[in-house]
Amino acid sequence: MNVNDKKTIVYSRNTVEFVTVAAEFCAYLEQSEGRKCRDFTDTVLKLLPLLYLKAALLEDIEGAEDFLPEAFVSEQDYEFVRLTLSALLGEKDDYLDFCNEGVKFSDEPAVKTISEDLADIYQALKNFVETYRIGLEENMYEAVAEVRNAFVLYWGQTLTNAMRALHRVRYSPEDDEDEELDVD
Template identity: 30%
Template structure:
């Protein structure tokens, strides 16, 4: 198993979770820039996570509180879900993106911290491919626009 890639991803996931948990000031451009850097790093690092099979198919409930993030004027943006299908854009929610990424990452972090490493890696990679990866791309697009417009 590529331990170095997993350790880098774990550190980035913990850093992202702490950033979101401590997010307070929605007007601070440094916070928005840090979110963009963090989400971008996570996306790139997730591409290098190894393919693994979990030892257990069932994971016990991982209970944790979701952080309160409010982006006010930067909350909604326009998005097209599938760039290969001609459809009208819909409203996206940056808070929803950030919290969905947080939830999928935090669950993996908790699994990893309790010694369920294969389950954590599988969880991160599987959910990256089907869920949080799309949220990350949408969040990066919105955060890029906020930071550089």
């Protein structure tokens, strides 16, 4: 693929819109400390479908096999996001994962956490956004290929699982009772 074709992909409308939504998602998670659970779930349940749509619209491109994207998210960054979300969601963080391939061979479903799912998505997207922010077109192109491939193989399913669990949190009858208690 020549340089102009790569530039076309890097600066295409679909790619730029994905970068925008991914950056917004990452910033929102980074600034979630102290938010109310209901406000958080309301916003994230709007961001996740948009993120999924924008990722699905990315071009399916071949990246270089020897490209290793830079990891900008440290273990401390990841844990900060995960622990912040875990504290925010409290006992509502855990959910049963029936979509996991391992469940087929087990008597019990896997217990997962929304906070870890969102932190996993955050890590993939933050690394992508930071690569994009640097502005080296060759790396930007490779980052698009990498993030789309990771979407197909991993974080797209993780996103849908988290949405299902967040939907339960947001629209459960207990959530309505919690809101009534906050008002009094």
